[in-house]
Amino acid sequence: MTRQRIGEELWPTLEALLPERRVSPRGGRPRVDERAAALNGILFVLFTGIPWKDLPPEMDFGSGMTCSRRLREWQDDGVRARLHAAMLARSRGNTRWPFIL
Template sequence: MIEQLSSRLVSPNLWAVVEPLIPPAKVRRQGGGRGRVCNRAIFTAIVFVLSSGCAWRHLPASFGVTVPTVHRRFQEWTDLGLWVRLRRAAAEGACGTDEIDWIRAVLDAADRRAAKAAS
């Protein structure tokens, strides 16, 4: 069931637009630690939270990612301008016409969450 929801939240076409816009991960100088969680899984979980309006802490465990990781990555990507770049890509027509309204709704929700966190 989660795969069906994930593919509806972030279609392959949308992911093809988003993936190159995601900033590269910072190199951990100390090495070791856990491997970085898949960007697509994180992005899908973020889209779920943004589109559903649920609190971060209510993110279903079935997404396979932890709430702190998703929230931390949302903050990281916000600080690095992902949502601004995605909005620009959508305005330039990178997203298909079927997805333009969806991505605008997600971006508006991202702006509201980021502004709320900043205040």
Template sequence: MGKRQSRPWIVDDDLWALIEPLLPPWPERSPGPRPVSDRLCLQGILYVLCNDIAWQLLPLELGFGSGQTCWRRLER
């Protein structure tokens, strides 16, 4: 079993190359913390969907940002 099958929320480089051009561009950055990358947020969204958990239960230690951050990015 490959990594992608055991962790289907991981977006590999080939898939990301297809997805990234479809995302809206970010506006000019304002001061403050750096936003979580779109790729990490997408992986967080996929993690929530694959594991059927509530947004607030997304583990921060996975590095995808908070569930609220991922949810907002999905809404965007």
């Protein structure tokens, strides 16, 4: 199974559109900044169509449940629409992407 990751040249553009890590009002251990891994995991699941729970741990995308939760959070925050708009602007008409946002 191959894994496609967001390239280093594209990541800064996408990272700027993602919300900062949320801090729990209940305290606890700070979350690791796993936004790149989560986004790669989300794209992998959407591209392959596998269930979230079947995201292979050896792919280093984090757990499928974490990726699923980030997708819901980011959709609620309007991130998906911003990422899509940024990718359209960057593609300059070339919409033959290996994944759909």
